[in-house]
Amino acid sequence: MTKKIFSHQIWHALCLLILFIGVSKSIENYPSILNGSLFGYSTYTWLIISMLSPIVHQLYVLFCWRSELYYKYLSKNYGKNAFIYYKKIFTVLILSRPIFILLLSISNSNSLYIWPVFYWAIIILLLIPGIYSQYSVAKYFGYDRAFGIDHFEPEIYNKIPLVNEGIFKYTSNGMYVYAFFLIWLPGIIFESQAGILLALFHHLYIWVHYYFTELPDIRYIYGKQ
Template identity: 45%
Template structure:
């Protein structure tokens, strides 16, 4: 069944990541210290970890069901991609919001020299902004969100090799996702840094076990 191709590896990898988080929390019991608006950091942490999982499983189901079976178009009609895209960016925005809330609730759980902190935030900001600019300028956010799973004409477009894509085939996951570390650095939050690391690794799980097989199918192993 094409819908589940390589998904055993996806969920095994996810299980290992969650196990790694569990072990980390057991080793350092102070990671979940703090609260925000009378909501404990533990609750913000659970939300901040759960939302990326929901987001990426949502993308998996939508991409595969449309790519191989045209299920969304058959059910929703011509607005299938538009509806998917709205939900995609809502979930993406929620990921960022809850990560910021988590970082704020867990602030100052590690110490970082102010100069080092400023330099790191500046470098990561410049790199991630350039990555997002390159996606918008040369690739387009619709295509980045998976338009080629819905639109056959988009599949005829050449691979992008401009902007940040001149240096890496996957500028979005390699560099744009560095922005997820910014709330943790800004608030000096252990929990937020841990979630950012989880999100960064988990997006590569998505790449290898969902996106790459799909791209090989779409672009006939030219990806």
Template identity: 40%
Template sequence: MNTAKLKVPVRFLFEGQFQHLLLLACLVPGAIYLALPALDGSLWLGIPDQTWFYLSIILAIVHQVVGWFVFRFQLVFSLFSRLFGKYDMVVWGIIFFPLILLRPILTLGVGLADSGSLGSFRVFQIIAGIVLLIPAIYTGWSIEKYFGVPRALGGDHFRQKYREMPLVKEGAFKYSSNAMYAFAFFLFWAIALLTGSRAALASALFQHAYIWVHMYCTENPDMEIIHGKKFGR
């Protein structure tokens, strides 16, 4: 197991996190403001749209705070490698995948509970939703084929071999080195448009904006430490 430890000062744990909190404090009220007119207590699976919406926001925050914790404590202290040895990335995957899979499920819950709140032009909404679904699916396929799931998990925080790999330029990554953030999150927009839900659209906007907060406040500083320069995964 090649886990060459980087020499990272403890103060780096919170690098960029003041900006993270500041931007989050702006994004959450904005998302709530956009969603509130549509949140009327409509149900899906017996759960009101307000609950689905707030859970989608809370889960996104929890997911990305957990991502910060794992990445930074791994870089500074090799925490997961010390605790779990060669299974460090397996444990991280067990934490990560339920969180990432629940996010579109909760967004779908918002959309189905709040279905139709976007009003007229349903044909346009459905067409736009299908169009946005295409790059999201293509990006998922590109991650599996060209990028690799371990690397997408943040393998360069754990293993030297991932730090030495060149940038991926195939598939969706041909159009953006940040394809995972730029295109994959169109899935949330597609769900909102296909269900015709204003509240789901507000959640999608929040989640897509917030992943870029993670990129610039957590990932980019990490990349400077790991690779000596800023670039996207």
């Protein structure tokens, strides 16, 4: 069972190690990344939590997707409610990512100065495509599909064409290219070095998930599509 579930995951682990090293070196070179505290907890604590959040989320998705896709493990144990149960935990984990980056950014606020003209320009440039991508996911792609229902019902979804409307007209992966712009906003708004660093960590790490978990699964489910 584990062979198919952990296929390509040695590359996942290697990329994660590189990201850890990058964060560590950034802190060494810019110690003000760890300035501040919030609710009695240091910025370092919030930073660690903000790093663990996407790791727990993506490992959860890896296990659920692959165990269901190849072995119907969740359906065998939870029946027709398998996707519902999976989706509830997924929702908590995906929401934890921006929440913890927000708390980290508040903890480390004002550790970076951004000129006002650039401050507002960056916010607008991140906000517009980020919101449009979320709208496109809701209208054209569907949140169930974004959560990975095709892993639970591959025999249905492998007959449905891939989406090419909304943001998906410009990129086949609007969620990871543009929706993740929103996770940068807390770091920019609160002018937080730590918030920006962890936004970069999250954004790069979602691509690790894409290339070494999601893309192989897409090829398995959709074939030549």
